[in-house]
Amino acid sequence: MEEQTQRRAGARVLFVEDDDVIREATQLALERVGFRVTAVPDGLQGLESFRAGAPDIALLDVMVPGMDGVSLCRRIRDESTVPVIMLSARADSIDVVLGLEAGADDYVTKPFDVSVLVARLRAVMRRFGHAGGGARQAVEEEAAAGLLRFGDLEVDTEGMEVRRGGERIALTPTEMRLLLEFSAAPGTVLSRDRLLERVWDYGWGGDTRVVDVHVQRLRAKIGQDRIETVRGFGYKLRA
Structure with missing residues (x-):
């Protein structure tokens, strides 16, 4: 169990969020528990970082400039099966469904408790096998x-x-x-x-x-x- 936790903690997270406070606070919180986080403020940088860094999971805010999170999710899904979690400001937003239809695997509603986000990230990593051994x-x-x-x-x-x-x-x-x-x-x-x-x-x-x-x-x-x-x-x- 401890070995699996250590492997899981080293997962690389691409985090796309335009709010400076949320982006920096969330990045610090995720890094504190061992995730390696690349945080960028817009969708275009997100796509560039995705292609350059091959993350284990992508965490995308729906409403970001340059390229919105839903469009970014579609671009990622065209190129990869890497797990994607969307962040939406409203649980009943049409953006939730649009994100899922674009290929996202799950979503988290803002504002969120960091412990909940960490639990959701780890659950997705377990499902996809990035805790060791690959998705297969x-x-x-x-x-x-x-x-x-x-x-x-x-x-x-x-x-x-x-x-x-x-x-x-x-x-x-x-x-x-x-x-x-x-x-x-x-x-x-x-x-x-x-x-x-x-x-x-x-x-x-x-x-x-x-x-x-x-x-x-x-x-x-x-x-x-x-x-x-x-x-x-x-x-x-x-x-």
Whole structure:
């Protein structure tokens, strides 16, 4: 446990925030617990720093000059599957959904408690395997070995690959974990709370919009009719 904490603490964080006070205070707080932080005030510098520094995780404020956080998230997602957490000033803001649709894996509402932010960062790092071994290790540990088939959809739980009609589909680690949860129990309804706990590592209540948007993104890749919505209960993979 101590060794894992030390490896996790060395994670490189790209932090894009235009408020000087928030940026400097948050950077100091994250560095105090061991994260290595590159903090920049606008989206253009954020993209430049991302390409130059290969961070382990990106923490993006939605409203930043030069290139807003949502656009920056899209650019990052075009080039990488690195985890992205969005910072939004309002929990009910449309920016939250836009950020998730752009490819963000999670979001944190401002103002935030630093301890909550640290916990969220570490939870994402565990999910993506940056605490040691890469994203594949984190997923493989929860997947049964073998090749699963659902119609023209094939899920290789050893190679961490998904094919549809013989063509490989590129999934982010979060999308892959979500698909593995469905694949492990085809035809079984999985509640949003269960998916938050299993995929997002939430030991507490979370915003179910995170689940809904990721299901939409996954459907767009594996087929709109592959995952069925069971109103009032959750989702299930059609067997």
